[in-house]
Amino acid sequence: MWKLLKEDVSCVFERDPAARNLLDVLTCYSGVHAILFHRCNHWLWKRGFRWPARFLGNMARWLTGIEIHPGATIGRRFFVDHGTGVVIGETAEIGDDVTLYQGVTLGGRTLSEGKRHPTLGNNVVVGAGAKILGPFIVADDARIGSNAVVLEPVPAGATVVGVPGKIVRCKNNNEKCLELVREKQASMLDPAFDAYGVAGETDDPMDSAVELLQQQVAELRAELDQLRKKAS
Secondary structure (H helix, E strand, O other): OOHHHHHHHHHHHOOOOOOOOHHHHHHHHHHHHHHHHHHHHHHHHHOOOOHHHHHHHHHHHHHHEEEEEEOOEEEOEEEEEEOOOOOEOOOEEEEOOOEEEOOOEEEEEEOOOOOOOOOEOOOOEEOOOOOOOOOOOHHHEEEOOOOOOOOOOOOOOEEHHHHHHHHEEEOOOHHHHHHOOOHHHHOOOOOOOHHOOOOOOOOOOOHHHHHHHHHHHHHHHHHHHHHHHHHH
């Protein structure tokens, strides 16, 4: 437990350039406070102390603005940046080296018991305001763009943006990911950590589709004008 807590604190310096020193991180980072609470609450939950775990989890939400159900499973070096408005459901599972930004929801879409919330692999980044809803897997190294709504599984290395979420980039030419990307985007790579989960050059897939339709309409109008001139 102590080693986990030390890793949760030390990883902040790697992912936030605003972190100046240990005192700064321990006293001013709500994401660090939330995960420290959760490690203890999860320990209680796994040992059958369900009410104390829920009560302390609720206290943590009041203090940090971050709601993590004590039943959620969270891996090593977890970091919530800024933090306000983050919600992590009971059956959510999070791997190692995952980063979430403010307003993220790992939620469910059903009232039935059992697995209801998503599973995030290792080294996943979820941008501000993103919603990942349902009991599916977001695989290793995936990036979820700000305000995206993800309702389907995400392959390893994919960058997802939009509502509903669409894959726009693939890391290291992952074959499964490339199969889901339009041909003109398949050669694009996402090699680096992107703050807020999306690269600055990434276009919304709906905007790209509208631009393509507008181009086709312009070409059809030009052809129609040529036919009219020939007919006259």
